[in-house]
Amino acid sequence: MKINIKFDKSEPLTVHWAVWFYILILVNSVMAFGLITFLEFDMSENNAIYMLAMIPCMGLVVGAAIIRIIRTLKLRMKKISDGINRVAEGNLEVELDLNHSGEYRDMYRNFNRMVRELKNTKIEMQNFMNDFSHEFKTPITSIHGFAELLQEDHISEEDRKQYLQIIAEESHRLALLSQNTLLLSKLDAQEVITDKKVFDLDEQIKKCTILMFREMEKKEITLNMELSPVKYFGSAELMHQIWMNLISNAVKFTPHGGEITIIMVSVGDQITVNISDTGIGMDERTIKHIFDKYYQGDSSHATIGFGLGLSIVKRIVDLCGGDITATSAPGLGSTFSVVLKAPVHRSKNK
Known part of the structure; x- marks a missing residue:
């Protein structure tokens, strides 16, 4: 069963954070300019109080916007952190939803690709172990069985030669399997060819x-x-x-x-x-x-x-x-x- 990690639909649409900061700075600059202008031309008590009251409002707007941005960023980081923790626990069915991933889209995409590669590797290893067990067990069983038959006294010389031929062939298969497995392990660890x-x-x-x-x-x-x-x-x-x-x-x-x-x-x-x-x-x-x-x-x-x-x-x-x-x-x-x-x-x- 596939587990999808998705964002809450109530989250805002993704907009580059630089645009948000630019708008906030522009709005507050206009409000600050208007505040100073009014205070210079009209210093009546009521207008001064009214204008001064705008200062905490401006702070609240900026603070709320920054908090919103930080919470959104933390939420997005939490999604990938949860995904990493699940993979570390052995769950390879995790998939991060790319919708509303914002500037973390490439990170989410690479994470999903990494999980798919790990999953494919796990499947390949399981298939290999099944195939390896099958290929390894079959010749051993044959060698064991025909070796026991050779210990009997009533078998003919023709059957004895046939059994020895089968043992020789199965032994060769085992040697080839071992040789290829060891060679592949050696090549995987090798980075430079030296015996040129x-x-x-x-x-x-x-x-x-x-x-x-x-x-x-x-x-x-x-x-x-x-x-x-x-x-x-x-x-x-x-x-x-x-x-x-x-x-x-x-x-x-x-x-x-x-x-x-x-x-x-x-x-x-x-x-x-x-x-x-x-x-x-x-x-x-x-x-x-x-x-x-x-x-x-x-x-x-x-x-x-x-x-x-x-x-x-x-x-x-x-x-x-x-x-x-x-x-x-x-x-x-x-x-x-x-x-x-x-x-x-x-x-x-x-």
């Missing part, structure tokens, strides 16, 4: 495709590559993570007999790498969240994944000072474009 060196970026991408060759061969995927020879100055280990994640994703979501195309061009100090596939594609909602931590476009878990791979890629690209975008449509495949803006060196001996 010059290496052949095109050769690195070729090696990554070779590592995925067996998987592509199983699905009879055609690989097309056009790679400009480029020497890049950066972290070879982190760049390897980028290409392996993007290529493995392309293989994972490309159907039997599909195609994967990798194109790298270098213009000046900018490298662009496009990795395209003829896979299942993504809708607009998935594209919008594809780089979010713990997000999985395939909520059915039909494909193996943890929702961490593209988050890792995005973080590495950001650390390199580059950019990554995704274009796709359901049934029409996907293209991931990585733009590296760090200094590069063209290879002359290719």
Whole structure:
């Protein structure tokens, strides 16, 4: 249930406080001028008393206006203070009403945006814990179950090999999950890349495709590559993570007999790498969240994944000072474009 913090309808319309002060000063100046003028030209007792009586009236008008202004400002500050207290207590359904927020409108808007971000983060974390628990519990259960079966004496040699294969595969899944989680935590805490060196970026991408060759061969995927020879100055280990994640994703979501195309061009100090596939594609909602931590476009878990791979890629690209975008449509495949803006060196001996 959403909690709205609203202003009392009896509050005055928002007017810039400088205008109010200007009007007050103008009115009181006119009244003071009239008071002095009358006292100078007509010093009769009645007029003097009448004019002198205007002085406290002027003070009351100014005092009442200032009190009203201060009360309104305090009320508006109290609204955001109450909202902060509720958020501190764990209530993320708070929303400040922007009507009559006056000069605090930007503060209220930013507060509402902050609460929405906290709420989205909380939801993402809850989804991650559910997915993580599911992915973590399943292989452990399989390993435990098949390990117990291996202890029995009556199983055949064929079944024993099959059980050992399953244990090996599930162990690999656990290792991969742990590795990705630790890597993402490390990257989140990292601000500067230190282990930089010059290496052949095109050769690195070729090696990554070779590592995925067996998987592509199983699905009879055609690989097309056009790679400009480029020497890049950066972290070879982190760049390897980028290409392996993007290529493995392309293989994972490309159907039997599909195609994967990798194109790298270098213009000046900018490298662009496009990795395209003829896979299942993504809708607009998935594209919008594809780089979010713990997000999985395939909520059915039909494909193996943890929702961490593209988050890792995005973080590495950001650390390199580059950019990554995704274009796709359901049934029409996907293209991931990585733009590296760090200094590069063209290879002359290719």
